Amino acid sequence: MQEKPTAAELEVLAILWEMGEASVRQVHEQLSQDKETGYTTTLKIMQNMHGKGLVNRDEKRRSHVYAAAVSQQDTQESLVKTFIRKAFGGSTNKLVMQALGQSEPSKEEIEEIRAFLDKMENK
């Protein structure tokens, strides 16, 4: 059972899911594009994540190479579950309609959801 990532850790995970493998330096450069933050802060976060088992790291090289140890799918699943419970009293449909209602989806996006619903029903 994976530990729940904090907000800062989730930002790092997002980058690792995108990049696959990355050094602290690389992650930090990505992160810096969105917000002002020190290098050792990023380092510390990633070290914490390693301690929690959220990332794996290869220490063979001088600058360690990190990769996500938890899947995006599993993590999002767990986050959504918690979010629905806490913010929508457990109702998935309320969340879904709230999300769609405020997002002004394009015709294509609506179609995508319809197709997804169809597929679900035929399972």
Next chain:
Amino acid sequence: MQEKPTAAELEVLAILWEMGEASVRQVHEQLSQDKETGYTTTLKIMQNMHGKGLVNRDEKRRSHVYAAAVSQQDTQESLVKTFIRKAFGGSTNKLVMQALGQSEPSKEEIEEIRAFLDKMENK
């Protein structure tokens, strides 16, 4: 622009949205059903919320009467917006499909979403 409620504050809001008006005592009793917590903790949280403008309170009576000052709709909208950005890279559709995919919706629930999509398109 309303301040964002913390996790504990959101729990209180949920109760107030449900009950309409309530004293600290009443809110605390609800809260206690889900988790072990002290009365003054609940009190403090609600005082903080009052300071932030998240609740209104009537001080005419000895035990103050509280009510939500922010709507459930607006609050959920803001929470969802943040959540989609932080956990799903801004993609509403990804959130929606993840949520539906893991919830095993009933036929009725699926129909409800379909109807909602139809209505959206004809707006």
Next chain:
DNA sequence: GACATTATACGATTTATTTCGTAGGCAATT
């Protein structure tokens, strides 16, 4: 009126998270 009960106010502590400074190691450059 004294006493018990139940309120609010508020500071202080605890816990979680984020941030950063500094030390020490390794490697490339001169």
Next chain:
DNA sequence: AATTGCCTACGAAATAAATCGTATAATGTC
């Protein structure tokens, strides 16, 4: 081999949030 630069480790400070203890005031009860 000294200098410079980049790296990790790690403790500690800063921040945010939640929890609680204690003081004090209002109300009801005997």
